[in-house]
Amino acid sequence: MAKRKVAIIGAGNVGITIAYTLMLDGSADDIAIISKNKEKALGQALDLSHGIPLVNNVKIAIADYDDCRAADIIVIAAGAKTAPGETRLDLAKRNIGIFSEVMTEILKHNSAPMIIIVSNPVDVLTYMAITTFGLPATNVIGSGTVLDSSRFRYFLGKNCNVNPSDVHAYIVGEHGDSQLPLWSLVTIGGVPFDIFCEADPHSTMGAPDRKEVIADLVKDAAYFVRDFKGATYYAISVATLAMVKAILRDENGVMSVSGWMNGQYGLKDVCLSLPSIVNAKGRAAVLAPRIPDDEIEGLVKSANSLHHILDSYLR
Numbered sequence: 001m002a003k004r005k006v007a008i009i010g011a012g013n014v015g016i017t018i019a020y021t022l023m024l025d026g027s028a029d030d031i032a033i034i035s036k037n038k039e040k041a042l043g044q045a046l047d048l049s050h051g052i053p054l055v056n057n058v059k060i061a062i063a064d065y066d067d068c069r070a071a072d073i074i075v076i077a078a079g080a081k082t083a084p085g086e087t088r089l090d091l092a093k094r095n096i097g098i099f100s101e102v103m104t105e106i107l108k109h110n111s112a113p114m115i116i117i118v119s120n121p122v123d124v125l126t127y128m129a130i131t132t133f134g135l136p137a138t139n140v141i142g143s144g145t146v147l148d149s150s151r152f153r154y155f156l157g158k159n160c161n162v163n164p165s166d167v168h169a170y171i172v173g174e175h176g177d178s179q180l181p182l183w184s185l186v187t188i189g190g191v192p193f194d195i196f197c198e199a200d201p202h203s204t205m206g207a208p209d210r211k212e213v214i215a216d217l218v219k220d221a222a223y224f225v226r227d228f229k230g231a232t233y234y235a236i237s238v239a240t241l242a243m244v245k246a247i248l249r250d251e252n253g254v255m256s257v258s259g260w261m262n263g264q265y266g267l268k269d270v271c272l273s274l275p276s277i278v279n280a281k282g283r284a285a286v287l288a289p290r291i292p293d294d295e296i297e298g299l300v301k302s303a304n305s306l307h308h309i310l311d312s313y314l315r
Contacts, residue, residue: 003029004248007063007071009102010078011035014118016044017237018075019060023048026056027245032063032071035078065105068113073244078102079119081231091120092309099125103133114282116243117142117258118236122175123306126258127271128314138282141247142258144273145171146239148179148218149256155217159210160200162188169193170256171218172273173302179273180298181215184291243278250280257283261303264288265296270303270310 006028008015015033022028031048035041041062048060068074079095099119106113115135117125126142129135148171157164169186173179186193197207225232246253257276261267264274264286277285 005030005032005071005073006244007032007034007068007074009034009074009076009106010119011037011041011044012077012081013231013233014236015075015077016048017233018077018118018240019044019048021237021241022244023052023058023060024055025241025245026058027241027248028058030059032061032067034063034065034067038062066109068106069109071110072114073116073247074106074110074113075116075118075240075244076102076125077118081120092124092313095119095121095125096128096313099128100132103129107133112136112139114139114247115141116240118240120175121309123258123271123273124309124314127260127306127310130260130271132314136282137260137262138284140259141243141278141283142175142271142273143236143239143243144175144258145173145179145256146243146273147236148175148221150235150239151221152181152214152218155214155221156186156188156193159214160188160196170275172256172275173299174272174306175258176305177219178302178305179219180295180302181211181218182291182295183211184295185289246278247280247282252277252279252284254278254287259283259286262286265291265299267299267303270306272299272303272306 006022008019011033019031019033022031033041033045045060045062052058079098080091119125122142122144126140129140130137152169152171153164153167156167156169166189170182171179172182188196194207222232254275255278256273258271258273261270275287276283
């Protein structure tokens with residue numbers, strides 16, 4: 001059986017927690033950690049490696065960019081993080097420069113990499129990988145709103161007193177302040193959300209009030225976590241694991257990853273999140289289910305927010 005290799009660019013909290021999650025799951029046989037800070041990366045790799053005998057026989061080591069040549073997946077988690085009072089899109093100018101350096105080095109050793117982008121602003125960097133560096137759209141997967149959708153399912157489950165795994169729901173659009181929930185597609189145990197609320201004995205709140213409360217919780221979740229502990233990294237590592245597994249195991253998983261829009265809902269020349277099929281080919285297909293006009297308008301507004309940033313920095 002061929003060895004499954006994942007290269008992770010960045011040895012900060014996010015990159016190392018992704019490596020830790022992959023180690024525990026056993027999805028990868030070889031985890032290469034690439035970072036400018038060699039000392040910190042070495043310490044992280046040693047710390048992780050000491051736990052290998054208790055979990056899975058995984059190779060974990062610091063590496064250089066030439067290790068990208070044999071990588072099945074390259075996860076990019078390098079970059080500055082948002083500071084207090086700063087949005088993800090405020091990061092654009094700083095992280096575009098870092099991302100450009102990273103992509104240039106990767107492409108020296110792998111001309112057609114399968115890339116998962118976790119660094120923010122993820123939609124802008126996903127667009128950049130496709131347009132500036134010419135990668136096939138299927139090979140470039142932004143983490144997008146995979147985590148936001150997981151938060152959405154979590155808060156729906158808490159509010160409705162059900163197991164979040166029985167909730168199916170998507171946040172779409174920008175991974176940021178203009179994201180929107182697709183309420184028309186939310187189901188709880190297969191029951192549409194509005195119908196579930198009519199029969200729910202655990203709450204006196206109607207569906208409209210619940211929608212407003214839950215949407216705000218999801219949109220502000222990352223800011224709350226950052227204010228309390230400085231950064232988010234556990235949940236995004238689990239979201240990244242789901243994407244890695246979908247590719248390595250050819251799972252045909254449906255998740256709201258960020259990628260190239262080619263006319264879905266009239267959206268073009270932008271990258272944002274919609275439910276997509278992820279498998280060994282990467283972002284193999286984009287789903288564009290029938291949704292009401294107000295949700296389409298929300299998607300267009302979200303895309304316009306991203307167009308503004310792209311026009312300012314990349315076009």
